[in-house]
Amino acid sequence: MTRGRTRDAxxxxxxxxxxxxxxxxxxxxxxxxxxxxxxxxxGVVLDDLSLRNYARALEPDxxxxxANSLRYAVxxxxxxxxxxxxxxxWISRYGGRxxxxxxxxxxxxxxxxxxxxxxxxxxxxxxNGVVNGIxxxxxxxxxxxxxxxxxxxxxxxxxYGFLPFAILPLYxxxxxxxxxxxxAARDLYASGRAAFWHVTLPLTMPGVIAAALxxxxxxxxxxxxxxxxxxxxxxxxxxxxxxxxxxxxxxxxGSALGxxxxxxxxxxxxxxxxILRREVIG
Amino acid sequence: MTDHDPRPxxxxxxxxIASGNRLSRRRFLRGMAAVGAGGGAAALLAACSSDSGxxxxxxxxxxxxxxxPASPSASAxxxxxxxxxxxxxxxxxxxxxxxxxxxxxxxxxxxxxxYDFFDTYETMTAKISxxxxxxxxxxxxxxxxxxxxxxxxxxxxDHSLIPNLVNLGPEWQDPGYxxxxxxxxxxxxWTTGFGYDTERISEELTSWAALWDERWKGKMxxxxxYRETFAVAxxxxxxxxxxxDDAQLDEALALLQAQQPLLRKYTADxxxxxxxxxxxxxxAWGADVSQVATELPSATYVIPDEGGIRGSDxxxxxxxxxxxxxxxxxxxxxxDPQVSADNTNYIYYMGPNEAAxxxxxxEILADPTLNPxxxxxxxxxxxxxxxxxxxxxxxxxxxxxxxx
Numbered sequence: 001m002t003r004g005r006t007r008d009a010x011x012x013x014x015x016x017x018x019x020x021x022x023x024x025x026x027x028x029x030x031x032x033x034x035x036x037x038x039x040x041x042x043g044v045v046l047d048d049l050s051l052r053n054y055a056r057a058l059e060p061d062x063x064x065x066x067a068n069s070l071r072y073a074v075x076x077x078x079x080x081x082x083x084x085x086x087x088x089x090w091i092s093r094y095g096g097r098x099x100x101x102x103x104x105x106x107x108x109x110x111x112x113x114x115x116x117x118x119x120x121x122x123x124x125x126x127x128n129g130v131v132n133g134i135x136x137x138x139x140x141x142x143x144x145x146x147x148x149x150x151x152x153x154x155x156x157x158x159x160y161g162f163l164p165f166a167i168l169p170l171y172x173x174x175x176x177x178x179x180x181x182x183x184a185a186r187d188l189y190a191s192g193r194a195a196f197w198h199v200t201l202p203l204t205m206p207g208v209i210a211a212a213l214x215x216x217x218x219x220x221x222x223x224x225x226x227x228x229x230x231x232x233x234x235x236x237x238x239x240x241x242x243x244x245x246x247x248x249x250x251x252x253x254g255s256a257l258g259x260x261x262x263x264x265x266x267x268x269x270x271x272x273x274x275i276l277r278r279e280v281i282g
Numbered sequence: 283m284t285d286h287d288p289r290p291x292x293x294x295x296x297x298x299i300a301s302g303n304r305l306s307r308r309r310f311l312r313g314m315a316a317v318g319a320g321g322g323a324a325a326l327l328a329a330c331s332s333d334s335g336x337x338x339x340x341x342x343x344x345x346x347x348x349x350x351p352a353s354p355s356a357s358a359x360x361x362x363x364x365x366x367x368x369x370x371x372x373x374x375x376x377x378x379x380x381x382x383x384x385x386x387x388x389x390x391x392x393x394x395x396x397y398d399f400f401d402t403y404e405t406m407t408a409k410i411s412x413x414x415x416x417x418x419x420x421x422x423x424x425x426x427x428x429x430x431x432x433x434x435x436x437x438x439x440d441h442s443l444i445p446n447l448v449n450l451g452p453e454w455q456d457p458g459y460x461x462x463x464x465x466x467x468x469x470x471x472w473t474t475g476f477g478y479d480t481e482r483i484s485e486e487l488t489s490w491a492a493l494w495d496e497r498w499k500g501k502m503x504x505x506x507x508y509r510e511t512f513a514v515a516x517x518x519x520x521x522x523x524x525x526x527d528d529a530q531l532d533e534a535l536a537l538l539q540a541q542q543p544l545l546r547k548y549t550a551d552x553x554x555x556x557x558x559x560x561x562x563x564x565x566a567w568g569a570d571v572s573q574v575a576t577e578l579p580s581a582t583y584v585i586p587d588e589g590g591i592r593g594s595d596x597x598x599x600x601x602x603x604x605x606x607x608x609x610x611x612x613x614x615x616x617x618d619p620q621v622s623a624d625n626t627n628y629i630y631y632m633g634p635n636e637a638a639x640x641x642x643x644x645e646i647l648a649d650p651t652l653n654p655x656x657x658x659x660x661x662x663x664x665x666x667x668x669x670x671x672x673x674x675x676x677x678x679x680x681x682x683x684x685x686x
Binding site: 038040041042061062064065126127128129144146148149230231232233235239240243244245246247248249250253 | 402404405408411429433500503504508542543545546547548558559560669670673676677679680681683684685
């Protein structure tokens, strides 16, 4: 018994080491820096530690960017799951022998840098880009619609980028669902729709939750998409943090905002999982 | 895509990368610049550059061969020939060098150049501040050279390797920011104003106030450069662009905050945004607008009546440079009259190179927006190094950008 437990702990060691080295230690560094001050050239001074940067972080200046971040992340999550669920369902149920190929195709975009793929959206969305070209060519519009540098472009870019993260857990969850359960529901005179809502969806809820987390968490920390596809009004809190580190050279303040973002994300994730576990999974 | 009609007129659906003309290539490179800015490229570079201390034999041979006066121009060769390193890492803005400057240097000395772009000036300064960015040469604003020197970010140049210094015009031989060009060599000088598409905006714009005009809402951009952008507001308010007065800066911030809802974006790509038509009116560097005009002939550049900004960029040798000999030779190469003129003919920025003027396109020399005369230049202000007070701008820039 004790030996078994020791072995379990040994198996955990690589994971724990990973977490400590790549998460706990950096987080601790960020926290310490966040208590410091910047020097005149943008260096970090740690001889007078205080919570002043946290006081600044709570100023109303940053409410609009936090609101932007939340809005983009929520919309991205909702759209990703809405698009990913049917795809995952189709691959699982009708993919047949080509399942593996289809899953590889889902992951294929990862072979190209995400930044490059995001740039590709620029050429699609700009005023003389592909979409406006088609709409104008079809005579539907005479003036280009502003697509690039808008909220729409940001949510579109994020949904595109994070969609594979939603498809894969949903696929796993749907694939594990025993089709006999759905068949049984149909035998008991459930309509197709009722069988989906009462059998398929509840049983694949863990996949939906995993997909939501895997989409929401990177989306709330994303600064690349709002930077490339967004405009003057689409600043996210992650972009502000990037600005603080690179342009404004205020690492302590950037660290304070970053630390708050990480803590808020972890707290939100844990709380969501708790509630869902109680309500949905039971 | 053919060269006779460089405008992106009816084939608006064509992807810029696919169309094969000069500007399209630029746009592609610009995209790549952001990839570098993402950090991956530089990290990789730093990793790769750690083992490059020793120079290899074939390079030495190539360098020796290059001591003969083979160049058709009046370029002076450093003697005696040093043995340069086999590699060189250069860090510059995108679209800021001629297309043959690097290949001709590589061919001449057998040195492999890794040439990376930064998207904003701040990205560059953040990266080199670590002291081991992996780069040998970067391009600093002239007035920043003393600050870089004070922070030990740059090292002295070896003038025995840069005989082409004699090509500099007299006003550049001993610039105030770096006496005797001991730590830097001027590369190009520029003005900042705004550019607009005269086909979209038919009236003549002469004032910075145009960038606050509701009629162009959603079609305007300011530069993603806080000194330049604050300078515009300060000029409009009639203050010095180097003010450190909090009340004046707060006024400037309020003016920029009022402008923000009208803007499409803060751009790190004034060329691409104007050329693509996404933006009709943009705060821009003068020569950049001339680059736009090669694709969009209706683009025009204005130095507003209220005045604009002038400045110069200088090549500096970074303290952590692992290839100092190659770096000095590179600076010498860039001062070659033909190379310097080729750069100007390609990017439309005027250089400090007096000897190059014979090779520069006469149209560029005659264009008052590209080559303003002394009287015009004197009306422009220069952005000075503010030392610790720069923080006042940085804090307000964060507030401006956070006000979504």
